[in-house]
Amino acid sequence: MKKNESYEEFVKGIWRDNPVFAQVLGMCPMLAVTNSAINAIAMGMASMFVLVGSSFLVSIFRNVIPKQVRISCFIIIIATFVTIADYTLLALVPKVHKELGAFIPLIVANCLILGRQEAFASRYPTRLAVMDALGMAGGFLLALFSLGAVREILGDGALFGVRIFSENFEPWIVMILPPGGFLTLGVILLFFNWFKYKKDEFLADVAEAERSGN
Amino acid sequence: MSSDTLKQAPAPSSLRLVMTLAIAGLVSGIAIIGIYESTLPTITANKARELREAVFKVLPGVSRMQALVYRDGRIQAVTEPEKDEPVVYGGYDEAGDFVGYAMPGAGPGFQDTIALLYGYMPRERQVVGMEILESRETPGLGDKIYKDAEFVAEFSALSVEPEIVTVKKGTGAQPNEVDAITGATISAKAVVRIINETHVAWAEQLPAPGTEPPLAGESTDDGATP
Numbered sequence: 001m002k003k004n005e006s007y008e009e010f011v012k013g014i015w016r017d018n019p020v021f022a023q024v025l026g027m028c029p030m031l032a033v034t035n036s037a038i039n040a041i042a043m044g045m046a047s048m049f050v051l052v053g054s055s056f057l058v059s060i061f062r063n064v065i066p067k068q069v070r071i072s073c074f075i076i077i078i079a080t081f082v083t084i085a086d087y088t089l090l091a092l093v094p095k096v097h098k099e100l101g102a103f104i105p106l107i108v109a110n111c112l113i114l115g116r117q118e119a120f121a122s123r124y125p126t127r128l129a130v131m132d133a134l135g136m137a138g139g140f141l142l143a144l145f146s147l148g149a150v151r152e153i154l155g156d157g158a159l160f161g162v163r164i165f166s167e168n169f170e171p172w173i174v175m176i177l178p179p180g181g182f183l184t185l186g187v188i189l190l191f192f193n194w195f196k197y198k199k200d201e202f203l204a205d206v207a208e209a210e211r212s213g214n
Numbered sequence: 215m216s217s218d219t220l221k222q223a224p225a226p227s228s229l230r231l232v233m234t235l236a237i238a239g240l241v242s243g244i245a246i247i248g249i250y251e252s253t254l255p256t257i258t259a260n261k262a263r264e265l266r267e268a269v270f271k272v273l274p275g276v277s278r279m280q281a282l283v284y285r286d287g288r289i290q291a292v293t294e295p296e297k298d299e300p301v302v303y304g305g306y307d308e309a310g311d312f313v314g315y316a317m318p319g320a321g322p323g324f325q326d327t328i329a330l331l332y333g334y335m336p337r338e339r340q341v342v343g344m345e346i347l348e349s350r351e352t353p354g355l356g357d358k359i360y361k362d363a364e365f366v367a368e369f370s371a372l373s374v375e376p377e378i379v380t381v382k383k384g385t386g387a388q389p390n391e392v393d394a395i396t397g398a399t400i401s402a403k404a405v406v407r408i409i410n411e412t413h414v415a416w417a418e419q420l421p422a423p424g425t426e427p428p429l430a431g432e433s434t435d436d437g438a439t440p
Contacts, residue, residue, distance in 0.1 A: 064234070065234060066231055072235055076242050077238070079242070080245050083245075083249065084246075087257075088253065090253065091256040094260050098348075171354065173355065176354060177352070
């Protein structure tokens with residue numbers, strides 16, 4: 001039973017309650033840094049580190065932190081993890097850090113992260129909080145990667161810097177410029193909602209058939 | 215393990231609120247100092263290495279370098295330039311003989327500041343190499359100032375007299391002409407303007423060819439830390 005419970009918390013963030021496709025949170029980094037797959041993954045990993053670390057600490061100290069100052073405490077915890085991620089990236093992968101620029105410090109202001117502390121980590125045991133954080137961050141990473149991959153393939157003819165089209169392919173430069181982010185996100189959201197609509201319709205049909213069968 | 219502990223807690227005293235925030239801030243501060251101190255050597259080394267690589271790239275045949283600044287009316291070698299002090303880098307060959315200068319320059323590009331480094335041979339009065347250190351030019355268009363090998367190669371034997379000019383692509387014939395990039399004229403012109411401005415700013419201060427400061431000591435390998 002317990003296994004299933006944490007599995008459920010993990011999976012809901014990846015797909016059903018995906019922070020980007022279902023909750024439409026974290027749009028600022030989503031649109032700004034997804035012009036190549038590697039940038040998207042670096043952003044996703046940094047967010048994952050911050051979200052999992054803060055959820056873990058917030059959940060451990062959830063009975064110690066007075067509720068009147070909880071938001072300030074969450075922000076202090078989140079900001080500390082962001083600073084750690086910022087310096088680590090700058091030391092280990094200076095090239096990627098240069099590309100992401102101001103968007104690493106801005107993880108502090110990502111409402112997805114503060115939202116998970118307030119809605120989940122501060123109310124549930126540590127194990128569930130960490131599973132929830134992993135799921136949500138995984139969903140965010142998945143969304144960032146799908147946008148980054150589509151934009152890099154169409155806008156640069158490459159994935160992870162490796163060319164996948166012949167020389168004759170003329171890159172759609174608009175895709176790696178800001179408008180490309182909005183276009184791709186719109187198409188992906190359209191697909192996600194169409195899929196959800198179809199699934200609901202299918203489930204309704206099955207229920208209907210079962211009723212009439214009896 | 216009740217899930218609603220937050221809501222049921224009785225109103226805590228102000229002292230407890232203050233203490234909670236103070237402790238959280240203290241622990242956070244210690245963590246940040248720790249990560250800053252432990253990554254600082256790597257970050258400084260990365261920056262110094264990037265600069266050295268750029269200097270060696272823009273000055274062919276150079277294997278040592280030292281930082282040079284203009285103080286007391288002459289160019290002299292320093293181990294540690296002061297913050298915000300204009301600096302050029304002298305490049306020397308294996309035998310310790312002066313080869314040329316690597317000159318850092320910066321100026322407005324199409325979107326943001328372009329920072330670059332170019333190699334300058336004072337005897338030939340020529341630019342012999344150019345490397346963009348920082349730019350946020352449009353991907354796919356303006357970023358050709360460092361991604362387009364043809365454009366970068368324009369700076370491999372370029373006369374700075376009377377000044378460098380950009381011309382339409384394919385028409386550059388004179389030694390001081392650079393072929394602009396189709397679709398990125400502003401970025402290409404910005405690069406040329408930055409080099410011209412840097413050249414003019416230093417022209418009076420650089421010593422006559424042949425009287426450059428000699429390589430100071432053996433510590434020069436690390437002496438150029440910015």
